[in-house]
Amino acid sequence: DGGITQSPKYLFRKEGQNVTLSCEQNLNHDAMYWYRQDPGQGLRLIYYSQIVNDFQKGDIAEGYSVSREKKESFPLTVTSAQKNPTAFYLCASSIRQGPFYNEQFFGPGTRLTVL
Amino acid sequence: QKEVEQNSGPLSVPEGAIASLNCTYSDRVSQSFFWYRQYSGKSPELIMSIYSNGDKEDGRFTAQLNKASQYVSLLIRDSQPSDSATYLCAVQSGGGADGLTFGKGTHLIIQP
Numbered sequence: 546d547g548g549i550t551q552s553p554k555y556l557f558r559k560e561g562q563n564v565t566l567s568c569e570q571n572l573n574h575d576a577m578y579w580y581r582q583d584p585g586q587g588l589r590l591i592y593y594s595q596i597v598n599d600f601q602k603g604d605i606a607e608g609y610s611v612s613r614e615k616k617e618s619f620p621l622t623v624t625s626a627q628k629n630p631t632a633f634y635l636c637a638s639s640i641r642q643g644p645f646y647n648e649q650f651f652g653p654g655t656r657l658t659v660l
Numbered sequence: 661q662k663e664v665e666q667n668s669g670p671l672s673v674p675e676g677a678i679a680s681l682n683c684t685y686s687d688r689v690s691q692s693f694f695w696y697r698q699y700s701g702k703s704p705e706l707i708m709s710i711y712s713n714g715d716k717e718d719g720r721f722t723a724q725l726n727k728a729s730q731y732v733s734l735l736i737r738d739s740q741p742s743d744s745a746t747y748l749c750a751v752q753s754g755g756g757a758d759g760l761t762f763g764k765g766t767h768l769i770i771q772p
Contacts, residue, residue, distance in 0.1 A: 649694075649706070
């Protein structure tokens with residue numbers, strides 16, 4: 546089955562720890578994205594990547610880091626510098642057609658709680 | 661600062677009626693517009709995309725776009741209880757790989 550997978554589904558972190566959230570897609574999509582959703586809020590963009598070994602900061606990149614070593618994978622690290630990391634983290638991907646990128650499709654999400 | 665505004669609701673609609681969801685956006689150069697449905701505790705699911713002025717229909721869903729008024733809407737005909745969810749409006753400035761700007765969503769309740 547083609548799709549976007551995220552792991553783990555739930556993650557608990559102690560203050561001061563770094564954690565890495567996994568995102569993998571087998572859709573052969575070119576671009577990948579990380580968003581964060583807080584209760585009652587819309588999604589906010591953390592980082593995105595159009596191609597391997599290249600990525601750009603979104604609106605709330607502080608305290609986060611990413612890598613894009615393979616087209617299929619775009620892991621997100623939540624560092625201890627992120628002041629309020631408890632949130633629902635969503636990974637998305639989209640395919641490029643010519644100069645344009647089509648709709649973004651989301652994985653199931655990772656719910657991170659800081660204890 | 662790009663902004664997308666939606667009425668948070670809840671919007672309560674009787675089963676079988678038409679649900680009308682609205683969204684306004686601030687960035688005049690926005691090119692692509694999307695509606696996502698999100699059930700509680702789940703990730704957003706794309707239900708409609710629209711890129712040019714006018715109406716776009718897909719089954720019971722119709723998206724309407726008016727770029728001059730910076731307004732996007734979603735109509736759901738013959739509303740079903742399974743349509744009860746939060747509907748997120750999302751906007752993209754260009755056709756590139758930039759991320760989407762989301763509204764906070766409208767909570768829709770379909771009353772049986």
